[in-house]
Amino acid sequence: MSGSLSHSGGCQCGAVRYRIAGTLGYPHLCHCRMCQKAGGNFFMALAGCRMERFEITRGDPRWFSSSDPCRRGFCDRCGTPLFFKTVDSPYVSVTIGSLDKPEATMPVSQDGVEARISYFDRLFSLPEKATDRSDMPDGNNRIARSNHQHPDHDTAAWPLAKD
Incomplete structure (x- = not known):
C-alpha cells in the first residue's frame, strides 16, 4: 500500500487530471x-482505490472496453493510459506511471505472469546510460526548452498562459 493521504496524477498533456483521497491499494x-497492448509495453503498473475516493479533476477521459467486463480509460488528446475498471466493481485502478509521485507507490506483486515477456527478468542486467539526444541539434537542451508535458503537480489551468 502507498501510505500517502492523497494522490494526484494525470496524462502527459494535462487534459485529464485525477485525485485519490487516501491510500492506494x-x-x-x-x-x-x-x-501489454493497452500500455504498449512489457507490463502495466496499476494501483487501486474505491470509486468514492476517486475523482476526475480536469477533463473527460475516453474509455475502451478491452473485454466485456473490463474498461480502460485514457486521454484522447495525448493517448496516455490512465485507468482500469472492471464493470460493476467498486474499485478503479490508476496507472502508477501517471501518478505525480510514482516513486511513492511500490508494486507488491506481479500478476498475469503466464504472458510475461520471456526475457523480462534479464532486462535489469542490460547496460545503463542517461538520456542522450545528441542525434539532433542541441539535443537534450532543445527538448527541455520545448517541453509540452504537464508538470507533476496540479495546475489551475493547462497549458499555462503565455506572457
Whole structure:
C-alpha cells in the first residue's frame, strides 16, 4: 500500500487530471497480454482505490472496453493510459506511471505472469546510460526548452498562459 493521504496524477498533456483521497491499494505489475497492448509495453503498473475516493479533476477521459467486463480509460488528446475498471466493481485502478509521485507507490506483486515477456527478468542486467539526444541539434537542451508535458503537480489551468 502507498501510505500517502492523497494522490494526484494525470496524462502527459494535462487534459485529464485525477485525485485519490487516501491510500492506494494493491500496487502491482500486470503482465497479461491485454495490459501489454493497452500500455504498449512489457507490463502495466496499476494501483487501486474505491470509486468514492476517486475523482476526475480536469477533463473527460475516453474509455475502451478491452473485454466485456473490463474498461480502460485514457486521454484522447495525448493517448496516455490512465485507468482500469472492471464493470460493476467498486474499485478503479490508476496507472502508477501517471501518478505525480510514482516513486511513492511500490508494486507488491506481479500478476498475469503466464504472458510475461520471456526475457523480462534479464532486462535489469542490460547496460545503463542517461538520456542522450545528441542525434539532433542541441539535443537534450532543445527538448527541455520545448517541453509540452504537464508538470507533476496540479495546475489551475493547462497549458499555462503565455506572457
